[in-house]
Amino acid sequence: MAKGKKVVYFCQNCGHEESKWLGQCPACREWNTFAEERVSTGKTSVAKIKGEAKIVSLSEVETDEHARIHTELKELDRVLGGGIVPGSLILVGGDPGIGKSTLLLQVCQRIAVEKMVLYISGEESLAQIKLRANRMGEFRENLKLLCETNLDRIREVIESRRPGLVVIDSIQTMYNEEVSSAPGSVSQVRESTNVLMQLAKGLGIPIFIVGHVTKEGTVAGPRVLEHMVDTVLYFEGDRHASYRILRGVKNRFGSTNEIGVFEMRQKGLIEVENPSEYMLSGRPEHATGSVVACSMEGTRPLLLEIQALVCESNFGMPRRTATGTDYNRVNLLMAVLEKRVGLHMSNCDAYVNIAGGIRMNEPAIDLGIVMALVSSYRNRPVDEKMLVFGEVGLSGEVRAVSMPEQRVAEAKKLGFEVCMIPEVSMGMVKEIKGIRVIGVKSVSDAIQLI
Numbered sequence: 001m002a003k004g005k006k007v008v009y010f011c012q013n014c015g016h017e018e019s020k021w022l023g024q025c026p027a028c029r030e031w032n033t034f035a036e037e038r039v040s041t042g043k044t045s046v047a048k049i050k051g052e053a054k055i056v057s058l059s060e061v062e063t064d065e066h067a068r069i070h071t072e073l074k075e076l077d078r079v080l081g082g083g084i085v086p087g088s089l090i091l092v093g094g095d096p097g098i099g100k101s102t103l104l105l106q107v108c109q110r111i112a113v114e115k116m117v118l119y120i121s122g123e124e125s126l127a128q129i130k131l132r133a134n135r136m137g138e139f140r141e142n143l144k145l146l147c148e149t150n151l152d153r154i155r156e157v158i159e160s161r162r163p164g165l166v167v168i169d170s171i172q173t174m175y176n177e178e179v180s181s182a183p184g185s186v187s188q189v190r191e192s193t194n195v196l197m198q199l200a201k202g203l204g205i206p207i208f209i210v211g212h213v214t215k216e217g218t219v220a221g222p223r224v225l226e227h228m229v230d231t232v233l234y235f236e237g238d239r240h241a242s243y244r245i246l247r248g249v250k251n252r253f254g255s256t257n258e259i260g261v262f263e264m265r266q267k268g269l270i271e272v273e274n275p276s277e278y279m280l281s282g283r284p285e286h287a288t289g290s291v292v293a294c295s296m297e298g299t300r301p302l303l304l305e306i307q308a309l310v311c312e313s314n315f316g317m318p319r320r321t322a323t324g325t326d327y328n329r330v331n332l333l334m335a336v337l338e339k340r341v342g343l344h345m346s347n348c349d350a351y352v353n354i355a356g357g358i359r360m361n362e363p364a365i366d367l368g369i370v371m372a373l374v375s376s377y378r379n380r381p382v383d384e385k386m387l388v389f390g391e392v393g394l395s396g397e398v399r400a401v402s403m404p405e406q407r408v409a410e411a412k413k414l415g416f417e418v419c420m421i422p423e424v425s426m427g428m429v430k431e432i433k434g435i436r437v438i439g440v441k442s443v444s445d446a447i448q449l450i
Contacts, residue, residue, distance in 0.1 A: 006038070006039060007036055007037070007038055008036075008037060008038075008039055009021050009022070009034040009035065009036055009037070010034065010035055010037055010185075010186040010187065011025040011027065011028065011030070011033045011034055011186075012033045012034070012035050012186055013025065013028050013030045013033045014027050014028040014030075014224065015186055015190060015224040016028065018034065021034050021036070022034055035185070035186065037181040037182075037185050037186065037187055038180055038181060039179075039180055039181060039187060067085070067086055068082050068083030068084060068085055068086075069083050069084040069085075069086065069111065069115075069164075069165070069206065070083045070084075071083065071084065071107050071110055071111060072110045073106065073107065073110065073260075073271060074271060074273075075246065075260030075261060075262060075271045075272070076103070076107065076246065076260055078258050078260055078298075078300075079233060079246050079247070079248045079251075079254075079258050079259065079260045080231065080248070080251070080253070080254060081251055081253045081254015081255060081258075082253075082254065084165070084206045085206065085230070085253045086204045086205070086206055087200050087201055087203075087204040087205065087206065088200065088206050088207075088230040088231060088252075088253065089193075089196060089197050089200045089201075089206075089207050089209065089228070089229040089230050089231075090206065090207070090208050090209065090229065090230065090231040090232075090233065091171075091209045091211050091225070091226065091229040091231065091232045091233065092104065092208060092209065092210050092211065092233045092235065093210075093211045093212075093213050093232070093233070093234050093235070094213060094234060094235030094236065095213060095235075096212075098235045098236075098237060098244060099235060099244055099262070099264055099269055100169075100210050100235050101124075101132070101169055101210065102132065102136075102264075102268055102269055103235065103246075103262070103269055104119075104167045104169065104208055104210065105119070105129070105132060105133060105136065105167075105268075106136060106268050106269060107165075107167075107208070108139075108143050108165065108167060109133075109136060109137070109139055109140075109143070111164065111165050112139065112140040112142040112143040113140055113142070114142075114164075115142060115163070115164025115165060116142045116144065116161070116162075116163045116164050117142060117143050117144065117163055117164060117165045117166075117167070118144050118146060118157070118158065118161065118163040118165070118166045118167070119143065119144070119145050119146070119167045119169070120146045120147075120148060120154060120166065120167060120168050120169065121145070121146070121147050121169045122147070122148070122149040122168075122169065122170065122173030122174060123169060123170060123173055124147075124169070125147060126145055126147055129145055135266060135267055135268065136267055136268045137267065144161070144163070149173050149174055149175055149183065150175065150177070151174050151175065151176045151177075151192055151195055152176070152177060154168075154174070155195060155199060158199055158203070158205065159199070159203070162203065162205070163205065164205070165205070165206055165207075165208070166199075166205055166206070166207045166208070167207075167208045167210075168196065168207065168208065168209045168210065169210040170209070170210040170211060170212060171189055171192060171193060171196075171209045171210065171211050171225075172184040172189060172211070172212050174188070174192040175188050175192070176188060176191045176192055176195065178191070179191050189225060190224060190225065190228075193209070193225055193228050193229070194228065196209065197228055197229070209229065211225070226249075226250060229250075230250075230251075230252045230253065231248065231250060231251045231252065231253070232248070232249040232250040232251075233246055233247070233248055233249070234246075234247045234249055236359070237357065238357050241356075241357055242263050242264050242265075243261060243262065243263050243264070243272065243278065243356070243357075244261070244262040244263070244264060244269065245259055245260070245261055245262075245358065246259065246260035246261075246262065247259050247260075255298050255299075257296075257297060257298035257299075258297065258298035258299070258300070259297045259298065259300070259302075261275040261278070263278075275300075275302055276301070276302055276303035276304075276410060276414055277414060279302070279303065279304050279305065279355070279356045279358065280292065280303060280304070280305055280414070283305055283355070283384075285384065286381050286384075287381060288375050288376050288379050288380060288381045289307055289308040289309055289310070289372050289373075289375050289376030290305060290306075290307055290372065290375070290381070290382065291305070291306050291308075291368045291369075291371045291372040291375065291382050291386075291388055292304070292305055292306075292368070292386070292387050292388065292416070293305075293306050293364070293365040293367070293368025293369075293387070293388055293389050294364065294365075294387055294389045294407040294410065294411065295360045295362045295364055295365055295389075296362065296364065296401075296402060296403055296406070296407070299406075301403075301406050301407045301409075301410040302358075302360075303387065303410060303411065303414060304354055304355065304356065304358060304360065304365075305354070305355040305356070306352070306353075306354055306355075306365065306368045306369055306372045307352070307353045307354075307355055307372060308350065308351065308352050308353075308369070308372035308373045308375070308376045309349075309350070309351040309376055310345065310348050310349070310350050310351075310373055310376040310377040311348060311349050312347060312348055312349070313347055313348060313349045318346065318347060318348055318349050318350070319349045319350075319351075320334075320349070320350050320351075321350070321351045321352070322352045322353075323351075323352070323353040323354065324352075324353060324354030324357065324358060324359050324360065325352060325354055325359070325360060325361060325365065325369070326361050329361075329366070329369075330350070330352050330369060332394075333366060333369055333370050333373070333392060334350060334373065336370070336392060336394060336396055336443065337370065337373065337374070337443070339396075340395065340396030340442075340443060340444065341374075341396065341443055341444055341447065343374065343377060345373070345377065348377070350373065352369060352372070352373070362401075363391040363392075363399075363401065364389045364390065364391060364401040364402075364407075365389065366390065366391050366392035367388050367389060367390035367391070367392055367398055367420070367440075367443075367446060368388045368389060370392055370443055370446070371388050371446065371447075371450065374447055374450075375450075380450075382450055383417075383418060383450075385415070385416050385417040385418060386416065386417070386418040386419070386420060386450075387407075387408075387411040387416045387418070387419045387420070388419075388420045388446075389401060389404075389407055389420075389421060390420070390421060390422040390440070391422075392443060396442050396443045396444060397441065397442050397443075398422045398423070398440050398441060398442060398443065398445075398446065399422060399424070400422045400424045400425050401422065401425070404421055404422075404425040404428050404429055405428050405429050405431075405432060407419075407421075408421070408429045408432050408435060408437060409432060411435060412432065412434055412435040416435065417435060417436060418435070418436045418437075418438065419435055419436070419437050419438070420438045420439075420440060420446060420449070420450075421437060421438070421439060421440075422439065422440065422441075423439030423440055423441050424439075425439070426439040
């Protein structure tokens with residue numbers, strides 16, 4: 001081993017450092033996350049800081065609520081909380097081929113109309129970026145490209161050119177010469193992000209960072225990376241399907257419950273202004289086990305189709321499958337039906353699916369899952385013009401959910417005629433006319449009404 005270097009072990013989940021390999025991280029309690037890295041042990045000179053740090057009172061700090069940069073992509077602006085905040089550091093993660101680079105190139109295309117934009121790529125050549133840009137349309141001269149992985153050179157370019165927006169694609173390819181480990185390692189990713197954070201805050205330049213994800217779906221590298229940035233966005237969806245969902249996991253400047261829906265086409269990502277209508281397209285007619293439920297994503301009601309298939313099992317151990325929702329929640333709801341309603345499903349296979357590939361875990365879809373299971377079990381279809389939502393408790397009661405008036409209004413807008421909701425929420429939807437609203441106290445009441 002070279003002189004002045006030593007081997008240390010970093011936890012790839014939280015960044016905890018140890019002098020030897022451990023099976024379980026003592027900080028985050030995760031197993032098999034330590035990776036070996038070589039770091040320099042040479043002494044570094046630290047300059048003496050002169051002068052006194054300036055402190056100010058909270059009342060002296062000035063803010064500008066109108067300083068956000070609008071991307072003209074309404075779905076992206078919604079997730080960001082109204083636009084890009086100057087000086088913010090935004091991390092975008094997602095599976096390979098999901099459309100991260102395409103989305104950011106479209107952002108550059110729109111912002112380059114007024115400001116200079118710097119797109120830094122460590123994975124693609126200039127010709128590859130040009131081929132993708134040709135499919136999206138015309139780009140202004142304000143869009144500048146740079147293929148570089150050395151962070152010192154990138155810092156010099158940003159400090160000298162002072163662009164209005166910077167895109168780093170991707171953080172795993174960047175390396176800092178002061179860190180001896182290889183690019184993509186825990187140390188390199190952490191130190192590179194720290195340099196970019198100082199540039200963003202010091203110069204007031206918003207910086208987008210593209211991050212690779214692991215097989216579990218989280219951003220590769222230490223979890224401390226998500227704590228360093230201001231906003232974490234995940235691009236979700238099946239790469240073989242046409243739609244994509246942009247979800248905010250962390251946002252210091254807005255809500256983390258908002259989602260943006262896009263459709264992948266040949267010319268790039270197109271915004272889906274009415275996701276409910278898009279998700280319900282192609283719904284079968286007079287089919288058993290099909291129920292429309294409503295879930296809230298931030299301030300947006302999202303209507304989705306819940307499908308269930310219940311059939312007798314040919315084996316001693318019935319099979320249960322849940323796609324798009326929590327598997328354990330489906331087992332819990334089936335136990336409620338068995339105990340409180342008297343439906344004997346213990347010897348039946350059950351398959352629950354949220355159509356369209358979207359994933360929802362809000363408790364408000366509990367009643368929809370229950371109605372879909374009962375509809376398939378009794379082989380009786382549910383009214384196609386009926387919307388169902390409500391949380392189901394272990395006693396079989398139907399509990400209230402948040403913002404019922406927005407859900408009923410969305411159902412009315414899409415042409416639904418009947419809406420089944422918790423009875424305790426009836427007082428909040430009395431003013432909505434043009435749709436019949438039914439309140440239920442328990443699962444048994446809902447089954448008898450249908």
